[in-house]
Amino acid sequence: MAVLNVQREKSVASPTFLAEADIRRGVESLYFGYSHLTRSIDEELATQGLGRAHHRALYFIARQPDLTVSDLLKLLAITKQSLGRVLNDLAERALVESRPGPVDRRQKLLRLTKAGVALEARLFSSLRDKMAHAYDNAGEAAVTGFWHVLEGLIPESELDRVIALQRGP
Amino acid sequence: MAVLNVQREKSVASPTFLAEADIRRGVESLYFGYSHLTRSIDEELATQGLGRAHHRALYFIARQPDLTVSDLLKLLAITKQSLGRVLNDLAERALVESRPGPVDRRQKLLRLTKAGVALEARLFSSLRDKMAHAYDNAGEAAVTGFWHVLEGLIPESELDRVIALQRGP
């Protein structure tokens, strides 16, 4: 990143390695980075009459087809009432469908419909463009560092769930 | 991070370096990392009858004393009506005070009161603990990578504002 000068780079080499400035830089880059990434899909979502809450559900269902409602609740960490509304919206628009669990019929296994897959792909491509640009700019080594720091912010208990997502469905 | 196995580490060494899995890992770690960091102060905020919006204002006023309302608006990227409510709440609780700009008397220069400084410090210490843990876990090199990727998510136009914060007030 051309914009970062040597002095900024060096701050991490200070004796403590945990100077307040370093912490604040992390808090702020995390806040602004997260904000800009999420805002980048608001327009496309609005054209569908959907909000960010819908995207989060769509995203995780895309990521792990046949996800159950309770697993989705754990990922999103919201109440089932809040999720219920979101899932109803998505079902009404025929973006998500569900079927009873084959082994436990109380469960609802969630999947995207064809239209849901298409929408999620469109939204993901915006995220990908932004993220790919940031990855490119920073380089491979930076990317692994980025992952590791963020994963260190996630409590042990939840980290397993997050890693499970990445091992595939 | 002991929990990351070699296979996960290696994914970045794939030919394209921008495989979908790498992008999704970034999106997800960013989402979960951000969520957990911000949730970590909700309880303390609730004891003061404040929400996250109040904290964001408090944070940036702490970071750059004598910030003007319009500069704060640019950082937060919300409408002045929304910010107005938040600033009124903070003023009522005597956490923030303002004085007219010495050169342009239309401006309001915002500062934390003593109580505001104390509260922000308490909130910041929670953020610091979490962030310091993540930094420690990941190591120095990871931390600079973390910063660089996130800064690559911020549009050029805003990046200057963010860097200005870190150069000190």
Place this chain on the structure above:
DNA sequence: CAAGATACGTCAATATGGCTGTCCTAAATG
């Protein structure tokens, strides 16, 4: 089998934090 736990759904009420649109004053600037 009966009892209890679990998965999911729903109703009602409430809070937070955004938004738009409109109108206002005071002060700076041309």
Place this chain on the structure above:
DNA sequence: CATTTAGGACAGCCATATTGACGTATCTTG
């Protein structure tokens, strides 16, 4: 003087979350 700028205020709306209570179908277990 006219315009622009910094800030504020009002009304109303929307999205997303919350809690608590309650209902039903299904699975599990003593």
